[in-house]
Amino acid sequence: MTDRSIRMTRRAALVAGTAALAMPAVVRAQGDPIKLATLTPLTGAGGPYGPVMAKAAAAVIEDVNKAGGVLGRRVQLVSEDDQTNPEAGVRAARKLIDVDKVSAIVGTWASSVTTAVAPLCWESKTMLCTVSGADSITQLPHQGYLIRTQPNSTLQISRVGEFLLSIGAKRVFQMIPQTPFTQTSIKTLEATLKKGGGDQGSLIYDDKKPTYRTEVDQALRFNPDAIFAAGYTPDTVVLLKDLYRAGFKGKVIGLAYSINQKLIDQVGQAEVVEGVHTFAPSPAEGATAYDRVKKIVGMENPDPYTCQVYDHANLVLMAIAAAKDATGTAIRDSVRKISQGGGKTVDNAVDGIKAIAAGEKVDYIGASGPCDFDDKGDIIDCKFRYEQIKANKLTLLKIA
Amino acid sequence: MAGWANYLVFIVATGGFYALLALSLNLIWGGAGMVNLGLAGFFALGAYASALLTINLGVPIIAGIAGALVVGAVGGYVVTMSTTRLRGDYLAIVTLGFAETIRLIANNEIWLTRGSDGISGIPGPLKAALGGWFNVAYAVGTLAIVGLVWFLLRRLDLSPYGRALRAVREDQQVAQVAGKRILRFKIEAFAISAAIAALAGALYGHFNSYVAPDIFQPLITIYIFLAVAAGGVGRASGAVLGAYLVIFFLESTRFAAAAIPGLSPVQHAAIREMLIGLALILVLRWRPQGILPEQVPPAPRPTPTT
Amino acid sequence: MDSFLQAALNGLVAGTILALPAIGFTAMFAVLRYPNFAVAAFATLGAYGGWMANAWLGWPVVAALLAAFVLAGIVGGLAERVALEPLRPAGALTVAIAAIALNVIIENILRFSFGNDLRGYDLPLARDIRFGSLRVAPQQVENLMLALAVMGVLFAFLAFTRIGKAMRATADNPDLARLKGIEPRRVELLAVFVGAGLCGVGGMLLGLDTSVDPLTGFRIVLSVFAAAVVGGLGSIPGAVAGALLIGLAEEFATLAIAPTYKSAVGFVAILLVLTLRPRGLLGERAY
Numbered sequence: 001m002t003d004r005s006i007r008m009t010r011r012a013a014l015v016a017g018t019a020a021l022a023m024p025a026v027v028r029a030q031g032d033p034i035k036l037a038t039l040t041p042l043t044g045a046g047g048p049y050g051p052v053m054a055k056a057a058a059a060v061i062e063d064v065n066k067a068g069g070v071l072g073r074r075v076q077l078v079s080e081d082d083q084t085n086p087e088a089g090v091r092a093a094r095k096l097i098d099v100d101k102v103s104a105i106v107g108t109w110a111s112s113v114t115t116a117v118a119p120l121c122w123e124s125k126t127m128l129c130t131v132s133g134a135d136s137i138t139q140l141p142h143q144g145y146l147i148r149t150q151p152n153s154t155l156q157i158s159r160v161g162e163f164l165l166s167i168g169a170k171r172v173f174q175m176i177p178q179t180p181f182t183q184t185s186i187k188t189l190e191a192t193l194k195k196g197g198g199d200q201g202s203l204i205y206d207d208k209k210p211t212y213r214t215e216v217d218q219a220l221r222f223n224p225d226a227i228f229a230a231g232y233t234p235d236t237v238v239l240l241k242d243l244y245r246a247g248f249k250g251k252v253i254g255l256a257y258s259i260n261q262k263l264i265d266q267v268g269q270a271e272v273v274e275g276v277h278t279f280a281p282s283p284a285e286g287a288t289a290y291d292r293v294k295k296i297v298g299m300e301n302p303d304p305y306t307c308q309v310y311d312h313a314n315l316v317l318m319a320i321a322a323a324k325d326a327t328g329t330a331i332r333d334s335v336r337k338i339s340q341g342g343g344k345t346v347d348n349a350v351d352g353i354k355a356i357a358a359g360e361k362v363d364y365i366g367a368s369g370p371c372d373f374d375d376k377g378d379i380i381d382c383k384f385r386y387e388q389i390k391a392n393k394l395t396l397l398k399i400a
Numbered sequence: 401m402a403g404w405a406n407y408l409v410f411i412v413a414t415g416g417f418y419a420l421l422a423l424s425l426n427l428i429w430g431g432a433g434m435v436n437l438g439l440a441g442f443f444a445l446g447a448y449a450s451a452l453l454t455i456n457l458g459v460p461i462i463a464g465i466a467g468a469l470v471v472g473a474v475g476g477y478v479v480t481m482s483t484t485r486l487r488g489d490y491l492a493i494v495t496l497g498f499a500e501t502i503r504l505i506a507n508n509e510i511w512l513t514r515g516s517d518g519i520s521g522i523p524g525p526l527k528a529a530l531g532g533w534f535n536v537a538y539a540v541g542t543l544a545i546v547g548l549v550w551f552l553l554r555r556l557d558l559s560p561y562g563r564a565l566r567a568v569r570e571d572q573q574v575a576q577v578a579g580k581r582i583l584r585f586k587i588e589a590f591a592i593s594a595a596i597a598a599l600a601g602a603l604y605g606h607f608n609s610y611v612a613p614d615i616f617q618p619l620i621t622i623y624i625f626l627a628v629a630a631g632g633v634g635r636a637s638g639a640v641l642g643a644y645l646v647i648f649f650l651e652s653t654r655f656a657a658a659a660i661p662g663l664s665p666v667q668h669a670a671i672r673e674m675l676i677g678l679a680l681i682l683v684l685r686w687r688p689q690g691i692l693p694e695q696v697p698p699a700p701r702p703t704p705t706t
Numbered sequence: 707m708d709s710f711l712q713a714a715l716n717g718l719v720a721g722t723i724l725a726l727p728a729i730g731f732t733a734m735f736a737v738l739r740y741p742n743f744a745v746a747a748f749a750t751l752g753a754y755g756g757w758m759a760n761a762w763l764g765w766p767v768v769a770a771l772l773a774a775f776v777l778a779g780i781v782g783g784l785a786e787r788v789a790l791e792p793l794r795p796a797g798a799l800t801v802a803i804a805a806i807a808l809n810v811i812i813e814n815i816l817r818f819s820f821g822n823d824l825r826g827y828d829l830p831l832a833r834d835i836r837f838g839s840l841r842v843a844p845q846q847v848e849n850l851m852l853a854l855a856v857m858g859v860l861f862a863f864l865a866f867t868r869i870g871k872a873m874r875a876t877a878d879n880p881d882l883a884r885l886k887g888i889e890p891r892r893v894e895l896l897a898v899f900v901g902a903g904l905c906g907v908g909g910m911l912l913g914l915d916t917s918v919d920p921l922t923g924f925r926i927v928l929s930v931f932a933a934a935v936v937g938g939l940g941s942i943p944g945a946v947a948g949a950l951l952i953g954l955a956e957e958f959a960t961l962a963i964a965p966t967y968k969s970a971v972g973f974v975a976i977l978l979v980l981t982l983r984p985r986g987l988l989g990e991r992a993y
Contacts, residue, residue, distance in 0.1 A: 047666075078658075086518070111516070116615075179516055
């Protein structure tokens, strides 16, 4: 209640402020809007993820516009479909860059699309924020025009390994489709487990098949304490069902972007997914952005990609506010000024923009992590939230 | 250069790759009455061949492209060997499977293809020297190659060989009776066609500097069928025109879809793809001869013997 | 040895998922003489049809399967009448290409209406039954029974009913059938209704194991084509044999080669069969 009343007064203050500046605000609103774009997969293999990502970015921008925009300008969002295909992605990106003249593109998902689109972005000085996990992406010569919120696979998988050891799983079987991070994932888990006295078996599967019975048999012959299901939602659904049918009683862990609320609803049967562990990049305990994402997209357990696109939109908007300039280069140069380095902690662009306008230094703590970036554009560190499915609900175990 | 002009140059170049694919399909569909539902697979063969030759072996780009032509032709030969004897429906299914298999190999044989990461940093001809004018020069060069291929195919079409191919298309039995060696004709035509598709792939790779398995999905094959059907099956200039119509259609629907209010982005995307399918059926139905109908050149009159 | 036997069992189970769409595909081919490449979309439609009946209306599984059959069948029939039939004068390949376009249209109508979210049936999943070290899924045994039952019904229909006989006659020789006073259009429409309907039933069964989304049918489509070609395009028993064979081959490939190449197995099987036995294992007669 107090929270709400505080916001009410803020809003009241804002209304008053806008009223006082009404004339110039209208004039400015008629000026050019600031243009941003989402380039997410709306069709093809990434189809289950892209739509809600576009929705999250749109919600952030709507909030900012309601609060008066950035630099007195309205923000306009253009959403294009990359079709989970670099050829289509590049065509869409050219249109966004050359015709719409967007300052930033957020939300590219498939590593192949990001790799294809990135050169267009750095050549045209457009900022690119991505959720792609392949290690090679931040090694591209992007001159700073690329940041990613997805922890690279080495960081991510070594944490999985440590967590598995901590819950007593020493023999782990990894089942993973062929993706850009498959090799890293297998190598990293192997190394982490062996360091803790464990062992790994692994199998790379074809992600478009209707059943994985023989694959599951092969996994069970390894006699694992735990199975690491490292695919995406459509294939992980099949895998979990076949593990249940095979009567596997050990532990199962998967990535939260794959084993999400939608997967639980799809399976619809508590026993099949009971006890399954998930993990996702996260800010430290007590951070509030995650709860804001829940509200903004109307989901109880928003998946990590949705959280990351929420962060992209907020980071870009605050970087524009801090630079007092909406070009891609301005965003590149000032994004680290608002994402890290101390200052007032903010979890959304509306508050951030206001604080920046008041001359304060801000430090954004996002929904997917603290969002601090190194020179290559990788996140410096993040915590992980470990959750477990209990009675068809994802329940938080710990953030560490 | 920036803005609209840049975008249009890019579209002209991309349209050129589509045009080559359309010329490839037109040669066998229009020319010999066969279909190739695995166009994306041959496109991929060429793109990977040229990229790997130039990056791994360091051969000049022109040699990489020549290599792509050879690999494409060999691929086409292998695919048709076991199927041409049979009807077109078998060939359709085989080529469909071929394209998926190529994509699977590109995804899994990491030692060769770098897997789903794809190959980035493929060199472009004179890229450093041309600087900001690279795209313009490349678009012009692509158009020139399209023109050259068009010219050669036109020559082929007007030659006795072209007439023989058409005879195969119109009636296999008659052609056989007339002593045309159908099987050889079909395999040759398919191999040439596959080489042209591979050429499109090679040019695509050197332009975009990146190839990955995700690029070669079946949808691109449908685009090309639409291009050839819209332009007029059997007419090389129709195929080129059709390719540009398709790319214009693909791009303009972005702007059109955005104009429909109240729809989510995923609904816009669904409408755009739906329109492609709808256009193909409508073209086949209402304009089966395409915009530029085929002109069958009259056979040379037999010289009167005295 | 156990792993070999288990893979064989798994292969049969995987094959049963392919069998119904393969029968549907081949039955349409037998009568209409063109490959209807829209089978993936028909399967997806069936998955959604069954899902709506089950999750929205609370229908039990058999009734939902019927809904899947009817929805896919009606859409298939309508599409045949409106979109494909008028193209027939242009030749079988033109119709086949239009069917691919139809596939894209249906997939995206579903995407427009339902989004890309994965949906699931409100039906329980059962654990496998064990025989010593081997295991079998009860649901998948039901699938096999169902495929066999459908095949039996189809045979009876083709062998004993008037319209069934007419269908066979049309498949064998449309011109002769017309002379005998059979109305080929009715027979063709029926073939598409039944064929697309079977794809729909197969799609729902597939959806039970996987999920209902715009790409559900896409998961099996290449294996279905392979099954039909391996068995002999146009032969219904051939389609069943082909489906089981492809299912087995895919599972053995998982053990022998690499699980990632499962999707290529169908292609290799097609090439082998076309080279060694060009008319398929069981020839091309409808039954």
